[in-house]
Amino acid sequence: MEDPVMELLPESCCDGAGSVHFQPEPSSLSFSSSDRTPAAETREGVVLEPIEEATSSMEEGSFSSGNKEVSSCQEPTLPLVQKITNLSTKIQNLKNEHAVLSDQVKNISTDFFAQPELVGALQLLGKEHEHLKKKFVQQQAERKRLYNEVIELKGNIRVFCRCRPLNQAEVEKGCNDVAEFDSCQDNELHILSADSSKKPFKFDHVFRPDDNQEVVFAETKPIVTSVLDGYNVCIFAYGQTGTGKTFTMEGTPENRGVNYLTLEELFRVSEERRGFMKYELEIKQAADGTQEVPGLVESHVSSTDEVWKILQSGNCIRSVGSTSANEQSSRSHCLLRVTVKGESLIDGQKTRSHLWLVDLAGSERVGKIEVEGERLKESQFINKSLSALGDVISALASKSSHVPYRNSKLTHLLQNSLGEDCKTLMFVQISPSSADLGETLCSLNFATRVRGVETGPARKHSDHNELLKYKQMVDKLKHDEKETKKLRDNNHALQLRLTTKESMCRSLQEKVRELENQLEEERKTRIKQENRAFASMASARSLFSSIRPTSAATENSYNNNNNGGERKPPLAPPPSKLRMPLRGITNLPSTGGRGATATWKRKENVVPTRPSAVTKAIPPPPTVAANNSRLKARRGSFAVRPAPPPAEVRLPKRRVSLATLIPEPSMSSSSSTMSTPLMAQRRPSFVRKKRYSRLFSPLPEASETPARTVTETPARMSSKFMGSPPPPGSWKPKHPTVVALQRKSLVWSPLRLRGAKNNGGGAVRRPSLVAAVRNQF
Numbered sequence: 006m007e008d009p010v011m012e013l014l015p016e017s018c019c020d021g022a023g024s025v026h027f028q029p030e031p032s033s034l035s036f037s038s039s040d041r042t043p044a045a046e047t048r049e050g051v052v053l054e055p056i057e058e059a060t061s062s063m064e065e066g067s068f069s070s071g072n073k074e075v076s077s078c079q080e081p082t083l084p085l086v087q088k089i090t091n092l093s094t095k096i097q098n099l100k101n102e103h104a105v106l107s108d109q110v111k112n113i114s115t116d117f118f119a120q121p122e123l124v125g126a127l128q129l130l131g132k133e134h135e136h137l138k139k140k141f142v143q144q145q146a147e148r149k150r151l152y153n154e155v156i157e158l159k160g161n162i163r164v165f166c167r168c169r170p171l172n173q174a175e176v177e178k179g180c181n182d183v184a185e186f187d188s189c190q191d192n193e194l195h196i197l198s199a200d201s202s203k204k205p206f207k208f209d210h211v212f213r214p215d216d217n218q219e220v221v222f223a224e225t226k227p228i229v230t231s232v233l234d235g236y237n238v239c240i241f242a243y244g245q246t247g248t249g250k251t252f253t254m255e256g257t258p259e260n261r262g263v264n265y266l267t268l269e270e271l272f273r274v275s276e277e278r279r280g281f282m283k284y285e286l287e288i289k290q291a292a293d294g295t296q297e298v299p300g301l302v303e304s305h306v307s308s309t310d311e312v313w314k315i316l317q318s319g320n321c322i323r324s325v326g327s328t329s330a331n332e333q334s335s336r337s338h339c340l341l342r343v344t345v346k347g348e349s350l351i352d353g354q355k356t357r358s359h360l361w362l363v364d365l366a367g368s369e370r371v372g373k374i375e376v377e378g379e380r381l382k383e384s385q386f387i388n389k390s391l392s393a394l395g396d397v398i399s400a401l402a403s404k405s406s407h408v409p410y411r412n413s414k415l416t417h418l419l420q421n422s423l424g425e426d427c428k429t430l431m432f433v434q435i436s437p438s439s440a441d442l443g444e445t446l447c448s449l450n451f452a453t454r455v456r457g458v459e460t461g462p463a464r465k466h467s468d469h470n471e472l473l474k475y476k477q478m479v480d481k482l483k484h485d486e487k488e489t490k491k492l493r494d495n496n497h498a499l500q501l502r503l504t505t506k507e508s509m510c511r512s513l514q515e516k517v518r519e520l521e522n523q524l525e526e527e528r529k530t531r532i533k534q535e536n537r538a539f540a541s542m543a544s545a546r547s548l549f550s551s552i553r554p555t556s557a558a559t560e561n562s563y564n565n566n567n568n569g570g571e572r573k574p575p576l577a578p579p580p581s582k583l584r585m586p587l588r589g590i591t592n593l594p595s596t597g598g599r600g601a602t603a604t605w606k607r608k609e610n611v612v613p614t615r616p617s618a619v620t621k622a623i624p625p626p627p628t629v630a631a632n633n634s635r636l637k638a639r640r641g642s643f644a645v646r647p648a649p650p651p652a653e654v655r656l657p658k659r660r661v662s663l664a665t666l667i668p669e670p671s672m673s674s675s676s677s678t679m680s681t682p683l684m685a686q687r688r689p690s691f692v693r694k695k696r697y698s699r700l701f702s703p704l705p706e707a708s709e710t711p712a713r714t715v716t717e718t719p720a721r722m723s724s725k726f727m728g729s730p731p732p733p734g735s736w737k738p739k740h741p742t743v744v745a746l747q748r749k750s751l752v753w754s755p756l757r758l759r760g761a762k763n764n765g766g767g768a769v770r771r772p773s774l775v776a777a778v779r780n781q782f
């Protein structure tokens with residue numbers, strides 16, 4: 006394959022039959038590009054296969070230099086041409102083969118996916134995949150639960166004890182080793198006191214001086230994994246100065262500590278769960294702090310190297326000083342917070358948890374470490390915050406209702422990671438030196454108290470307490486259920502009431518509609534009747550005018566036929582039983598001699614028991630009585646509207662009275678609107694229709710209108726249609742009705758008016774002729 010470079014010739018060098026023109030130089034042998042196939046090409050797709058042969062041929066052949074064409078008669082070129090021709094043929098064959106294979110692949114893929122069995126199988130596989138996914142999620146949840154249970158069984162607050170080896174200085178000083186470890190028990194140690202007595206201490210694990218960082222981390226790992234499951238975790242190292250807190254937490258580049266190994270583990274597990282979980286980590290580090298830590302460093306990290314760099318930068322600003330106990334003593338707490346954000350790629354569940362990694366400052370006795378000035382102050386602050394930490398742990402251990410987290414910045418900061426919902430791991434660091442015996446005992450006693458948080462109240466082991474807890478939960482659930490049931494019942498009752506109210510409302514609406522229809526019908530009927538009455542009136546008028554000359558005789562005859570002068574009501578117009586519409590009713594004095602007033606006065610004398618207001622006996626018109634003795638006496642009713650009360654406003658009711666209009670085209674517009682406020686409000690459709698009447702209206706403008714109606718309406722009814730009573734004294738005698746009485750003569754009313762009774766005139770059920778009618782004669 007390291008043969009001479011072959012270049013493509015331009016198209017013009019190749020004839021259509023595949024014969025090739027070469028360049029004569031062997032090193033620049035070229036092929037036509039017209040027949041290239043993928044199988045036979047290298048960089049430019051040129052076939053490499055024949056090159057060796059071609060080269061050998063070239064060696065044999067004698068090419069002329071330059072770009073001359075090779076003569077076909079030159080012998081050595083023949084085999085080469087032959088070979089090239091062969092190659093072209095081969096290329097063609099390969100091309101054909103390729104085309105055939107491509108077709109086959111196409112067919113296969115089409116056939117493959119077109120087969121219904123295969124589609125079915127794919128669907129089955131899809132279902133199985135979904136099922137497995139579901140199962141996997143369940144298994145994950147179960148794993149988390151069990152894992153958490155294991156951690157809880159071990160204790161949510163765990164205490165590890167780590168003892169460092171005697172250092173060179175201590176050996177030189179001849180200090181004794183006071184820590185004894187049981188080879189069979191990895192969680193116990195004994196401290197040899199000055200009086201040679203042994204004091205036993207028991208922790209979740211005890212690390213001996215020869216245990217390296219990996220051994221320590223192996224025990225730490227399970228609790229670290231909980232962070233990825235969404236639990237808050239706090240790991241802190243506590244102990245006397247120079248006992249190895251920093252060594253345990255940070256370590257050295259050769260012996261990485263818990264911080265580094267923890268983060269490494271987090272990255273490892275997150276990588277392991279990459280297929281179904283997505284994690285993000287944020288790191289914060291501060292030398293000491295409150296919730297708002299000045300100069301706090303926060304970084305997004307994606308590898309342990311980045312974490313290490315951040316830790317180093319944090320360490321650079323950490324306050325370090327030399328004490329008699331430790332040459333490189335940390336004079337501050339170092340807190341590292343790792344925030345883990347997790348998201349399940351399967352069900353989208355999200356978690357956010359914190360991991361606190363805390364290297365506390367040394368819990369030394371101030372006198373012992375021989376410090377003064379600023380160092381002394383530092384030590385006092387350190388001790389204060391450690392004391393606050395001790396108080397918090399004591400409160401947690403005793404299940405106190407109040408946990409004094411805010412007594413120090415340290416506990417305030419760790420509040421969310423110290424307590425029931427969190428997992429806490431404490432390293433108590435001790436020195437084996439007899440010189441540090443007192444400090445060692447202090448630290449171990451404190452650690453035992455911390456451990457009491459887990460073992461003391463037996464929160465995880467005592468069945469009784471667990472049962473009590475569950476019982477309370479069940480009681481609460483029952484109570485909640487009862488409440489829910491009550492609420493549901495209430496809701497049901499309210500719904501029923503609502504339904505009833507709705508149906509009532511519907512029926513009332515229907516009634517209203519029905520009444521409206523009735524009212525409309527009645528109105529139409531009345532208009533018809535009025536029209537008919539008007540026609541009758543017209544005919545009666547013509548009749549009266551024809552009999553007027555004999556009125557005197559008729560009157561005499563009438564008087565003779567009635568004993569004691571008692572007047573009969575007017576007779577109905579023969580022969581039809583049409584009732585004449587009422588004329589306008591008024592109690593106002595008439596202005597003319599032929600008006601209603603004169604007649605009215607006479608009637609009052611005749612019927613003293615029914616004096617003024619509503620009902621009056623109507624004296625017979627003499628001309629009618631004389632001319633038609635067959636007419637029966639009728640009793641007429643008058644509704645006289647009393648003067649409206651000045652202040653009282655009566656609400657309008659939905660009753661209309663009749664009114665009759667002697668139609669006159671010019672007046673139609675002024676008399677077409679119903680002047681009842683109720684109708685105007687509630688029944689706009691009704692109001693819109695033309696009315697040929699105008700009820701008593703005390704409105705001043707009404708008096709200006711030359712009304713053409715004569716109505717007979719009880720006073721009560723008239724008041725119903727009043728918008729508002731006129732102001733006192735505004736009443737004018739020139740009532741349109743009166744004017745009407747003067748101008749127009751006769752109207753018959755078919756109405757039944759019921760309001761008369763209320764006005765003291767007794768019930769008048771069938772009013773007949775209006776007095777005004779009679780006055781016309």
Ligand SMILES: Nc1ncnc2c1ncn2[C@@H]1O[C@H](COP(=O)(O)OP(=O)(O)OP(=O)(O)O)[C@@H](O)[C@H]1O
Pocket residue numbers: 168169170214244245246247248249250251252253331333334335336365366367368434
């Ligand atoms: N388990 C151990 N194995 C070997 N060397 C240790 C171990 N623990 C501590 N040391 C060494 O002891 C010395 C003091 O340790 P370190 O500084 O970690 O103590 P410290 O508790 O952090 O002190 P301070 O509270 O003053 O900061 C260091 O030189 C450290 O390397």
